[in-house]
Amino acid sequence: xxxxxxxxxxxxxxxxxxxxxxxxxxxxxxxxxxxxxxxxxxxxxxxxxxxxxxxxxxxxxxxxxxxxxxxxxxxxxxxxxxxxxxxxxxxxxxxxxxxxxxxxxxxxxxxxxxxxxxxxxxxxxxxxxxxxxxxxxxxxxxxxxxxxxxxxxxxxxxxxxxxxxxxxxxxxxxxxxxxxxxxxxxxxxxxxxxxxxxxxxxxxxxxxxxxxxxxxxxxxxxxxxxxxxxxxxxxxxxxxxxxxxxxxxxxxxxxxxxxxxxxxxxxxxxxxxxxxxxxxxxxxxxxxxxxxxxxxxxxxxxxxxxxxxxxxxxxxxxxxxxxxxxxxxxxxxxxxxxxxx
Amino acid sequence: xxxxxxxxxxxxxxxxxxxxxxxxxxxxxxxxxxxxxxxxxxxxxxxxxxxxxxxxxxxxxxxxxxxxxxxxxxxxxxxxxxxxxxxxxxxxxxxxxxxxxxxxxxxxxxxxxxxxxxxxxxxxxxxxxxxxxxxxxxxxxxxxxxxxxxxxxxxxxxxxxxxxxxxxxxxxxxxxxxxxxxxxxxxxxxxxxxxxxxxxxxxxxxxxxxxxxxxxxxxxxxxxxxxxxxxxxxxxxxxxxxxxxxxxxxxxxxxxxxxxxxxxxxxxxxxxxxxxxxxxxxxxxxxxxxxxxxxxxxxxxxxxxxxxxxxxxxxxxxxxxxxxxxxxxxxxxxxxxxxxxxxxxxxxxxxxxxxxxxxxxxxxxxxxxxxxxxxxxxxxxxxxxxxxxxxxxxxxxxxxxxxxxxxxxxxxxxxxxxxxxxxxxxxxxxxxxxxxxxxxxxxxxxxxxxxxxxxxxxxxxxxxxxxxxxxxxxxxxxxxxxxxxxxxxxxxxxxxxxxxxxxxxxxxxxxxxxxxxxxxxxxxxxxxx
Numbered sequence: 001x002x003x004x005x006x007x008x009x010x011x012x013x014x015x016x017x018x019x020x021x022x023x024x025x026x027x028x029x030x031x032x033x034x035x036x037x038x039x040x041x042x043x044x045x046x047x048x049x050x051x052x053x054x055x056x057x058x059x060x061x062x063x064x065x066x067x068x069x070x071x072x073x074x075x076x077x078x079x080x081x082x083x084x085x086x087x088x089x090x091x092x093x094x095x096x097x098x099x100x101x102x103x104x105x106x107x108x109x110x111x112x113x114x115x116x117x118x119x120x121x122x123x124x125x126x127x128x129x130x131x132x133x134x135x136x137x138x139x140x141x142x143x144x145x146x147x148x149x150x151x152x153x154x155x156x157x158x159x160x161x162x163x164x165x166x167x168x169x170x171x172x173x174x175x176x177x178x179x180x181x182x183x184x185x186x187x188x189x190x191x192x193x194x195x196x197x198x199x200x201x202x203x204x205x206x207x208x209x210x211x212x213x214x215x216x217x218x219x220x221x222x223x224x225x226x227x228x229x230x231x232x233x234x235x236x237x238x239x240x241x242x243x244x245x246x247x248x249x250x251x252x253x254x255x256x257x258x259x260x261x262x263x264x265x266x267x268x269x270x271x272x273x274x275x276x277x278x279x280x281x282x283x284x285x286x287x288x289x290x291x292x293x294x295x296x297x298x299x300x301x302x303x304x305x306x307x308x309x310x311x312x313x314x315x316x317x318x319x320x321x322x323x324x325x326x327x328x329x330x331x332x333x334x335x336x337x338x339x340x341x
Numbered sequence: 342x343x344x345x346x347x348x349x350x351x352x353x354x355x356x357x358x359x360x361x362x363x364x365x366x367x368x369x370x371x372x373x374x375x376x377x378x379x380x381x382x383x384x385x386x387x388x389x390x391x392x393x394x395x396x397x398x399x400x401x402x403x404x405x406x407x408x409x410x411x412x413x414x415x416x417x418x419x420x421x422x423x424x425x426x427x428x429x430x431x432x433x434x435x436x437x438x439x440x441x442x443x444x445x446x447x448x449x450x451x452x453x454x455x456x457x458x459x460x461x462x463x464x465x466x467x468x469x470x471x472x473x474x475x476x477x478x479x480x481x482x483x484x485x486x487x488x489x490x491x492x493x494x495x496x497x498x499x500x501x502x503x504x505x506x507x508x509x510x511x512x513x514x515x516x517x518x519x520x521x522x523x524x525x526x527x528x529x530x531x532x533x534x535x536x537x538x539x540x541x542x543x544x545x546x547x548x549x550x551x552x553x554x555x556x557x558x559x560x561x562x563x564x565x566x567x568x569x570x571x572x573x574x575x576x577x578x579x580x581x582x583x584x585x586x587x588x589x590x591x592x593x594x595x596x597x598x599x600x601x602x603x604x605x606x607x608x609x610x611x612x613x614x615x616x617x618x619x620x621x622x623x624x625x626x627x628x629x630x631x632x633x634x635x636x637x638x639x640x641x642x643x644x645x646x647x648x649x650x651x652x653x654x655x656x657x658x659x660x661x662x663x664x665x666x667x668x669x670x671x672x673x674x675x676x677x678x679x680x681x682x683x684x685x686x687x688x689x690x691x692x693x694x695x696x697x698x699x700x701x702x703x704x705x706x707x708x709x710x711x712x713x714x715x716x717x718x719x720x721x722x723x724x725x726x727x728x729x730x731x732x733x734x735x736x737x738x739x740x741x742x743x744x745x746x747x748x749x750x751x752x753x754x755x756x757x758x759x760x761x762x763x764x765x766x767x768x769x770x771x772x773x774x775x776x777x778x779x780x781x782x783x784x785x786x787x788x789x790x791x792x793x794x795x796x797x798x799x800x801x802x803x804x805x806x807x808x809x810x811x812x813x814x815x816x817x818x819x820x821x822x823x824x825x826x827x828x829x830x831x832x833x834x835x836x837x838x839x840x841x842x843x844x845x846x847x848x849x850x851x852x853x854x855x856x857x858x859x860x861x862x863x864x865x866x867x868x869x870x
Contacts, residue, residue, distance in 0.1 A: 100480060103435040107391060110655075257392070288488075289481035290446065290457075297451040338493055340791065 063150040070164035101255035120216040123198035124236035147172040203241040209304030217271035226258035231281035254281040286324040343383035346683030351376035360695035364645035376856040381865035384606035387657030402664030412452035419524040424463035426701035433653040439479035461494040462547025465797035507592040509584040513556040518548040537569040540670035541586025557581035560769035563809040571726035598666040600673040607654040685867040690854035692731035696741035707748040715804040718811030734816035736846040743823030758801035767832035769809040
């Protein structure tokens with residue numbers, strides 16, 4: 001709910017005076033426009049014949065929201081201030097992230113020209129975006145574009161402008177990426193911008209993950225950019241879908257090795273590989289590297305989508321699952337001391 | 342295109358040359374017309390796809406089946422890796438060992454191998470700290486294996502966990518880590534920074550007992566090792582190690598050797614000037630040098646050490662090969678030579694060496710006087726093939742502050758060695774006869790080695806023996822800028838300045854000696870013709 005500033009209209013008399021002034025102003029405008037109205041078309045808007053439907057102007061909201069200005073030098077500088085100032089402080093206070101696996105990006109980082117990549121994290125919360133923006137290493141951080149749901153972030157001008165300026169968000173349809181969106185994203189990658197795409201298409205509705213949609217794989221296939229799988233643990237407990245207020249907690253972000261489509265690999269197969277990689281990182285985040293690799297070799301990493309069954313058992317399993325993670329109390333493993341005799 | 346090594350004949354227009362002086366530098370003017378400076382070859386290009394090269398090496402090993410086909414469920418797999426003494430300075434993450442071991446573990450996971458032990462092959466070196474293990478192996482491997490007791494460090498004094506594999510014709514006993522000996526396969530992950538490393542030396546020293554090491558780590562063998570970095574047939578140490586290797590091959594576990602080589606890109610920004618030739622220093626390099634040396638002059642030594650040991654080298658992998666130990670090592674040496682070998686003509690009367698802040702035996706520690714000797718006469722002096730850079734009876738001049746300063750955690754027995762043994766004798770053979778056993782079997786040193794982070798009690802002897810050949814070859818050793826009483830305790834001559842050192846050297850080599858300076862950081866092998 002918006003809260004208005006305390007009104008300065010203290011009495012009914014004052015209110016009446018304001019209304020009177022308003023009426024007088026609108027009357028004056030109408031009087032001024034009367035001669036033009038009398039002139040009619042073409043000085044006035046034409047009447048629409050009966051039975052004819054005038055096609056609506058294409059919307060400038062949603063997927064059509066223009067965000068090019070948000071990547072200008074001025075907007076970039078403003079965003080850098082926001083990212084490294086309030087956003088970083090917010091993330092530190094609210095999510096206290098532990099970041100692991102950045103060494104897997106070292107080979108790309110040390111290239112003379114660092115290539116654009118597509119970061120593909122799982123998605124549980126609105127906190128995920130500021131979190132990922134602040135933990136992605138340079139040089140990608142300053143050239144990061146976040147693919148954001150067009151119907152949610154770009155449904156009004158103000159919201160869209162704010163998302164574009166602070167997050168460098170780019171509108172994308174959740175279900176089917178339009179040709180225009182995909183062409184523009186491709187152009188962005190070609191221009192050296194890296195992307196954050198949540199392959200799940202939206203925040204998790206129940207705390208478990210969702211099946212990956214093929215956006216990231218499709219773009220990687222079209223552009224040749226590498227996909228960096230990322231697993232974010234803990235944000236679901238901080239501000240998961242449906243939560244009314246933020247609850248401070250701890251998070252863990254695990255970066256995986258960059259993946260590239262194998263020659264001849266279809267988007268669907270590559271997407272499956274990306275999902276498996278994120279699932280393996282999730283397993284690594286909750287257990288350890290060796291357990292995760294052994295399970296990955298057998299295709300047994302716990303699925304991001306959780307158990308097959310529904311109802312209370314699914315929620316019950318989620319609580320158990322969260323206990324293993326960074327957001328909950330971490331289970332201590334038994335420490336084995338060397339036998340020194 | 343990296344430039345090959347270069348021998349500069351010093352003339353009157355040659356600028357002063359950079360010398361290391363421990364945790365600082367100095368510029369020294371060398372006499373024109375009779376001095377030369379050996380600049381090492383520039384760093385080679387690193388592999389563009391390092392992880393791809395590692396996978397390829399595991400899939401296509403030399404003279405062995407692919408690693409994947411050698412692994413099976415229920416087997417005992419042991420992965421051993423080189424310890425913190427390599428590389429120097431430590432490399433930026435991810436370390437080569439982490440990359441290779443992760444690839445091996447991926448293959449083992451795919452093959453369903455559960456029983457995997459990862460062992461730091463540290464021989465008689467100190468146990469690595471947790472942060473060092475994490476740096477070498479990465480957090481992922483450390484967190485997964487250490488808590489389960491499946492990642493640990495070799496203990497050369499744990500007699501219950503050592504086993505005798507066999508004996509050579511010369512009577513050398515091969516005694517190594519029991520877990521490795523009992524394994525169905527031992528994967529050894531090596532970093533070959535210098536030509537001395539790798540091959541059979543990896544396991545027969547890294548996983549061996551004191552008894553086993555004492556057969557070749559002794560004055561006689563090391564005096565006959567000419568040189569450590571040179572031809573194998575001129576190295577008594579390597580000849581002994583290769584005999585032990587044959588025993589290991591015939592009677593030991595199956596070994597899958599993975600060897601890697603690095604380029605010599607050792608110092609990152611802002612220390613690039615160290616790697617450059619002085620006349621190519623830009624204004625920025627000169628300003629950095631001046632700023633660095635002036636500030637280091639006013640920096641407390643502990644802070645200076647912290648700064649230098651915090652440096653992470655940008656060196657990267659230039660090759661990786663896997664398979665049968667000898668076949669692999671042959672190719673590794675070719676890659677080491679590709680980076681480090683350069684031809685130099687003739688010997689000189691004097692060899693000058695700048696001694697840096699670090700040697701293989703003091704990572705994150707103090708470069709004590711014994712290690713100054715070991716680094717100068719053991720390592721840098723031995724950076725040759727065929728014959729030394731200095732003639733027999735010539736003078737070796739080193740630059741180092743040579744503080745009487747020891748790290749009591751890492752080097753407890755070095756302190757007593759300095760006070761007790763060196764005040765008695767500096768002759769390797771004599772100290773070996775009189776003192777070695779006492780230090781090697783001292784219970785307190787043994788305890789510190791096994792449970793703390795101390796080098797083995799006998800290690801200062803080995804560090805001294807490492808320089809035995811240089812000690813025997815040189816007619817005089819002078820340390821410029823060294824603490825005089827400390828330098829005299831080492832049996833060397835102190836000098837305040839380089840000019841003083843040349844003056845002192847004139848007793849041995851006359852008034853117009855020829856001089857060679859080995860530009861350090863130099864990882865080079867001078868092939869002296």
